[in-house]
Amino acid sequence: MSMQRLDHSALDLFANLDISSNRDSGDYITIPLSPYQSYTEEDKEEYKISDDDEREIVERGIKLRRGQQKFRDALLKRYNNTCVITGCKIVDILEAAHIRPYRGKNDNHPSNGLLLRADIHTLFDLNLIAIDPDTMMVHFHPKVKNEYALYDGILLITNAGYKPNVEALASHYKNFKSGA
Known part of the structure; x- marks a missing residue:
């Protein structure tokens, strides 16, 4: 059960309830609820495991990122399979991050890339991490x-x-500093 905010108006249901006769008997107290207040039929049903995939399939146009695997391979080699910020060496969670966003094959140059752990890559893309170009010091957003x-x-x-x-x-650092 998850924690949820208490709706204080729901306590009004108990205002006129006489429970004195049921206290010693151990009987459950039944409170009549309107259909609006009660569970839905779906809530009453148990979860049934199924391997069927009922998700809707949607076709979308995406821009092809030619050379992405070659770019990643070059960064893995360049940085010795190591995240340049955390030192993580778990190759399965290391990603090739573009410093300047990918706009074409020129942006796949290894010097426009950093090998980053997946969570660090996300923060970098969101401008929540930057690297001072003068000192190579890593800075995190507050x-x-x-x-x-x-x-x-x-x-x-x-x-x-x-x-x-x-x-x-x-x-990238300029965008980080400006909050962009």
């Missing part, structure tokens, strides 16, 4: 800073010779 305090203020983990594009980081 909304998430407490949750990720361990990583706030650390230096980006990079391999010798492989650094992210400073101009791309500066652009």
Whole structure:
């Protein structure tokens, strides 16, 4: 059962209830409810397990991101299968993040990418994380800073010779600072 806000008007149902005669007998107290107040038929039915997929299928147009796998592979190699912020080495949850959003094949250049753990990638895309292009220090937005305090203020983990594009980081950092 989940916690829910109490509707104080519901307590009016008990205002004129005489329970003194039932206290000692151990009988249950039955409170008559109108159909509006009672459970629905669906609430009375038990959940039945089914393997049928009843979801509606919807066709949508998406923009193809050519080279995404090649981009990820290049970042995995460049950063030694390691998240550049957390140091996580679980390849299954590491994602190739674009510093500047993908708009075409030129944006799949490895220096426009960071290898990030999935949750960190989401925060990066939401401008809740940024990297100072001058110091390579990681900064978290106040909304998430407490949750990720361990990583706030650390230096980006990079391999010798492989650094992210400073101009791309500066652009992302500017958006982070402006709250965009």
